[in-house]
Amino acid sequence: MKLIDLQKSVQELPRLTDIRQFGRSPEQRAVLEPLLTHLGVKPVRVDDVTNMLGLNRGRVFAIRWDITSGEMGFKQPVMSSLLLFHLWRRRTLLSNVQVLIDAGNVNTSLALTHLAASLDLRAEHILSRHFPEDIRSYMLKHGHDSLTLIEAPPSKTGKEREFYSFLLELMRDVTRRRTHLCLWHAKYSGVATRWMGEAFSESWQVMPDDIVLGLGSGSTLEGYAIPLKQRFNNTPRIVVAEHQHSPLVSGKPVIANLFVNSDKQPQDFKEYRQSPTDAIPHMVLGPHYDEINPLISGDGLAQISAVVRYSDLGWQEISLNCRLADMPIGNSSAANLAVARYLASQGRIVFTFIYEPLRDFYIKQDVVDENEKRREQVLVSQY
Numbered sequence: 001m002k003l004i005d006l007q008k009s010v011q012e013l014p015r016l017t018d019i020r021q022f023g024r025s026p027e028q029r030a031v032l033e034p035l036l037t038h039l040g041v042k043p044v045r046v047d048d049v050t051n052m053l054g055l056n057r058g059r060v061f062a063i064r065w066d067i068t069s070g071e072m073g074f075k076q077p078v079m080s081s082l083l084l085f086h087l088w089r090r091r092t093l094l095s096n097v098q099v100l101i102d103a104g105n106v107n108t109s110l111a112l113t114h115l116a117a118s119l120d121l122r123a124e125h126i127l128s129r130h131f132p133e134d135i136r137s138y139m140l141k142h143g144h145d146s147l148t149l150i151e152a153p154p155s156k157t158g159k160e161r162e163f164y165s166f167l168l169e170l171m172r173d174v175t176r177r178r179t180h181l182c183l184w185h186a187k188y189s190g191v192a193t194r195w196m197g198e199a200f201s202e203s204w205q206v207m208p209d210d211i212v213l214g215l216g217s218g219s220t221l222e223g224y225a226i227p228l229k230q231r232f233n234n235t236p237r238i239v240v241a242e243h244q245h246s247p248l249v250s251g252k253p254v255i256a257n258l259f260v261n262s263d264k265q266p267q268d269f270k271e272y273r274q275s276p277t278d279a280i281p282h283m284v285l286g287p288h289y290d291e292i293n294p295l296i297s298g299d300g301l302a303q304i305s306a307v308v309r310y311s312d313l314g315w316q317e318i319s320l321n322c323r324l325a326d327m328p329i330g331n332s333s334a335a336n337l338a339v340a341r342y343l344a345s346q347g348r349i350v351f352t353f354i355y356e357p358l359r360d361f362y363i364k365q366d367v368v369d370e371n372e373k374r375r376e377q378v379l380v381s382q383y
Contacts, residue, residue, distance in 0.1 A: 001038060003119050003181075004095055007087040009035055022085055023195025032084055032195070039080040039118060042068040044200045050344065052325050053318075053337065058344030061206065062337070063224070066329055066357045071142060073330070073356030075104075075111035075185070078193055078219045082183040083115060085192035099124050099180045103152070103167040104217070105285055107356055108185060109139045113147045124148045124180070126167045128159055130279045135361050158290030159279070187295045190222025197227035207232040208351035212239050212308075212340045214287045214332045215249065218296035220353055226303050228351065236351070237305035241339040244309045245281035248292050252307050258342055259311030269316035273364050282312060283362065286332040286355065314338040319358065328358035 012031050016022065023032050045064045053060055065074035079102075087094070100116040102108055103126035116123035123143065127136070129151050136149055150170075152163035164186055171182050201224075211228055213220045221238070229236050240249050244259050275283050292301070318341070319334040329337075333354040340350040 001119065003087075003097055003121060004093055006035065006084075006119065007090065007094055010084050010087045013088050019085075019089065020191055020194070022088065022191060023081075024198060029195060029199060032081075033199075035084055036077065036080055036196075039083075039115065041077045041080050044068070044196075046204070049327075049337070052322070052327065053341045053344070054321075055341065055344050057347045058349065059206075060337070060340045060344045060350045060352065061208070062340070062351075063353045066333065066354045069111075069356075071357060072110045072114050073107040074220070074353065075107040076114060077196060078185065078189050078223070079108070079111040079115050079183060081196060082185055082188060082192045083181075085188060086181060086183060094181060096178050097181045098122060100183065101126070101167070101171070101180045102183045102185055103127065103163045104185060106135065106139060106359070107286065109147065109149075110142055112183070113139075113143045117144055117146045122146050122148065124150055126150050126152055126163050126170070128152060128163050129154060130159060130277050132276050135276060138359065138361055160288050160290060160293070185219070186217050186293055189217050189219035190296070190300060193219055193223030194227065197222075197224035200224065201227040201231035204228065204231065206349065206351075208236045209348040210237045210239050210340075210343045210350045212241055212336050212343065212350055212352040214284075214336060214353075214355075215240050215242070215292060215296075215304075216286045216288060216332075218293050218300060220355075221296065221303070222300045224353070226300060229303060238303055239306045239308055239339065239343065240304055241287075241335045242307055242309050243282050243284050243287065243335070244311050246287060246289050247307075247309060248288060248290075249304060249307050252304055254309060255306045256308045256339075256342055258308060258314045258338060269313065269320065271364055272312070272316050272319070273362060274312065276361075284315060284331045284335055286330075308339040308342065310335055310338050319362075323358065329354050330356040330358055331362055332356075 013028050045068050046061050047064050049062050050059045069076040099122045101124040102112050109125040113123040152166035155162045211225045213225050225238050315331050315335040315338050318338045322329050336352045340352040344350045
């Protein structure tokens with residue numbers, strides 16, 4: 001399907017004066033759901049991971065975007081719905097658009113590229129100058145020759161604000177706006193995915209005590225956590241998992257510091273990469289480093305109940321356990337499970353999110369090289 005055909009399909013939806021109502025009626029879902037399926041978005045899958053976490057009490061349920069979205073991660077459904085949202089908002093047909101563009105992290109880049117390729121378009125991704133070469137190479141490798149990375153120049157703003165501001169500057173150009181469609185995920189991802197979270201929440205029957213998430217663009221908070229909380233009369237707590245070196249959420253109680261009294265030592269997880277560069281405080285990619293996304297609504301942030309802070313040792317221990325259980329997951333996902341395990345150990349029911357699979361650059365390069373040698377030896381021995 002071409003972009004113009006997709007737009008014509010979306011324009012079957014009625015015009016709404018309040019864009020926050022996008023997709024939230026059964027009639028609109030009937031149009032949007034088949035289009036998402038056409039774009040490769042699979043139904044939400046939830047697994048009970050209680051036993052894998054070694055819990056004797058409590059329960060942990062997790063959305064498995066690492067499975068349903070594979071290498072692209074959780075931003076695949078987010079970016080797909082964002083595209084439909086923007087096509088619905090545009091009153092004129094986008095016959096001249098050749099490029100999908102946005103700014104963000106690895107998940108955003110991979111999902112943007114996949115979406116562009118499925119529509120015979122190119123993708124341009126604005127990224128931070130702090131991304132090291134191997135992570136850029138990873139994004140380009142999975143970009144299938146349709147991705148262009150554009151590094152934001154230095155500024156006096158924070159790390160995230162720096163590349164979002166540069167994207168805004170680029171999109172001020174009238175000529176570029178004719179050929180580039182920006183998805184603006186930092187501003188609109190919650191609005192564009194709210195309908196998907198509500199559709200899922202209506203089908204979910206187990207009331208959680210806690211909903212655990214990492215806070216980045218806000219798509220998980222506004223798109224899934226808040227609808228799930230409202231599904232059960234606002235009884236569940238929304239708990240944000242924060243790295244100890246990026247304590248950003250203020251005005252909420254910190255109900256646990258998981259790095260206190262740990263019996264684990266850094267050498268126990270020496271194969272894990274500690275930081276992409278000296279400028280980045282930790283290796284958990286996704287949540288913001290310097291400030292909460294200022295485009296998340298105040299009403300959305302007000303729904304957060306509490307914060308649990310974790311250390312590198314916390315997510316690395318979970319990550320290793322998951323790998324041994326044949327469930328390799330990314331570091332922000334492991335952080336969610338570390339917090340979820342702690343809360344569930346108190347006898348609570350916890351709902352959380354696994355955003356993406358484990359990627360090579362989370363591990364030190366010499367370990368990756370050694371693992372590749374072992375795989376090659378196994379293949380040789382088979383023949």
